[in-house]
Amino acid sequence: MSSNDKTGSEGKTPAPDIGFEEAGKPHYLGHRERLRKRFREGGADSLPDYELLELVLFRAMPRRDTKPLAKAILSRFGTFAEAMNAPDDLLLEVPGLGEAAVTEIKLVRAAALRLMRGEVLDRPVLSSWQGVLDYCRAAMGFEAKEQFRILFLDKRNQIIADEIQQEGTVDHTPVYVREVVKRALELSATAIVLVHNHPSGDPTPSRADIEMTKQIVAAAKPLGVVVHDHIIVGKQGHASFRGLGLI
Template sequence: MRPLPSSTPQPSDRLSASLFDLPGALQPELDDASLLSLLMTRTLPQRDIPRAVETLLKVFGSVAAVVAADPPELARAASLNATTITDLKLLQQLSVRLARSEACRRPVVSSWSCLIAYVRSALAHAPREQFRALYLDRKNVLLRDEFLAEGTVDHAPVYPREVIRRALEVSASALILVHNHPSGDPTPSRADIEMTRQINDAARVFGLQVHDHLVIGRQGTASFKQLGLI
């Protein structure tokens, strides 16, 4: 006679149950504080979570800025442990990957809102200036998102020849330039305008088209094309 199955919950059963027992876990929308609190339930003592969440939102302003912050900044701001910081960075990567998957489904010129959502998720709250080039194929589908430079809070060194060299290496037909302004104001600087002119001039020599240069800030997104600068 076979023994009856044990009624003791297995580890996987307890984990599944615990996920659904989390307060608010099944709500369609959570505010920033609730989302961060739920995320930290696994890695911080319950008594420490409210203060940590309050401090993070006070220092960084939003959950988007929290997950974009550098690990040392997170540790200093709220004395977070390495596991909690890792979970926050994974949340950022997940949101960027989801936005990227939508941007890659169709030609970017016909799904511009998805492209803007992607680059904003990646750069709007970055603490330092970054410069990227989105390389497109002949159908304007995203081939590569290349991280080309990272600098200080107000400058990232960009070399036009490297931007074009990489376009030729990946057999791109067009590109979109993207960088962020950590100050929050996306207004292009004179240096931004001059650098874009140099890249555009070099691209023409090789039959490449620069569709746009997007400047990302917390206050919005500036398009060189819409501003008549390209």
């Protein structure tokens, strides 16, 4: 082999690949540090969804390029929010995504919900209504089955309990009016906010939703318990019974 041939061969830069190392360091380490720096300086809004998801995956996969996996997750679920709220079994169907990474994703979701819940628990509900709506949608809007939740309020309209009363199927949750009122009295609540989700994504109230709400309002009022609102949440937003004139 001539000197020129040798130089030409060595002058070609090999294509980077997972596990490829140059000077003893994996190629993705520099990318990780640059990504962390951008996040520190510009916050989450400075990163597209796939890069924010990469950051979430870093701790679970310290020796792997997470960019292809982050993009695969978003390709499967559509958005960052959908990925964070996806069931464990569906996340594990993504090739290369293991239990450690799924745990990191669920940890991020749990931390976000804990923060949002804390912000609404310490304030009168009616003065932090948008926070209540955001919390309910984050907690229930992406669930695959219907859930019926009740926020129990004291005389200052602060939340004294946040409870899921029932869980049903993809399009129905049994609600027992007597149990709702009984629980409010047990907690000495003077007001309640009803919340449930529509897994279809469309938060429009059904006739059954409207009738059930009327029954709860009628049963609670003589006992001094006010129904402030019934909120339906879904992927496409929320619907407020009070806002729609249904309460």
